[in-house]
Amino acid sequence: xxxxxxxxxxxxxxxxxxxxxxxxxxxxxxxxxxxxxxxxxxxxxxxxxxxxxxxxxxxxxxxxxxxxxxxxxxxxxxxxxxxxxxxxx
Numbered sequence: 001x002x003x004x005x006x007x008x009x010x011x012x013x014x015x016x017x018x019x020x021x022x023x024x025x026x027x028x029x030x031x032x033x034x035x036x037x038x039x040x041x042x043x044x045x046x047x048x049x050x051x052x053x054x055x056x057x058x059x060x061x062x063x064x065x066x067x068x069x070x071x072x073x074x075x076x077x078x079x080x081x082x083x084x085x086x087x088x089x
Contacts, residue, residue, distance in 0.1 A: 007055055014048040035079045042072040 021044060024037035046068050049061050 003055070007051075010051055011048075014044055014051070017044045018048075031079075031083060035076065035083075039072055039076055042068055046072075 018041060021037045021041035025034050025041065028034040028037055046065055049065055049068075053059060053061055053065075
């Protein structure tokens with residue numbers, strides 16, 4: 001019963017974090033706000049998948065976590081590399 005309660009509370013918190021990140025992606029006044037919000041959204045998805053793995057005691061989605069982390073890092077690096085060059089031009 002206690003594990004079920006923790007799972008429900010964690011799911012609600014992940015859902016709220018994801019909704020707030022999506023809101024910032026849609027409303028964000030600048031490109032950097034949208035990039036940070038997308039990083040937060042990917043991190044939230046990674047945490048939710050990791051929590052699901054821990055609750056169900058499996059490692060089937062571990063490659064998905066690694067690919068998501070790779071895309072998050074590459075996306076952030078590409079924006080950090082090319083956005084300042086676009087603003088100064």
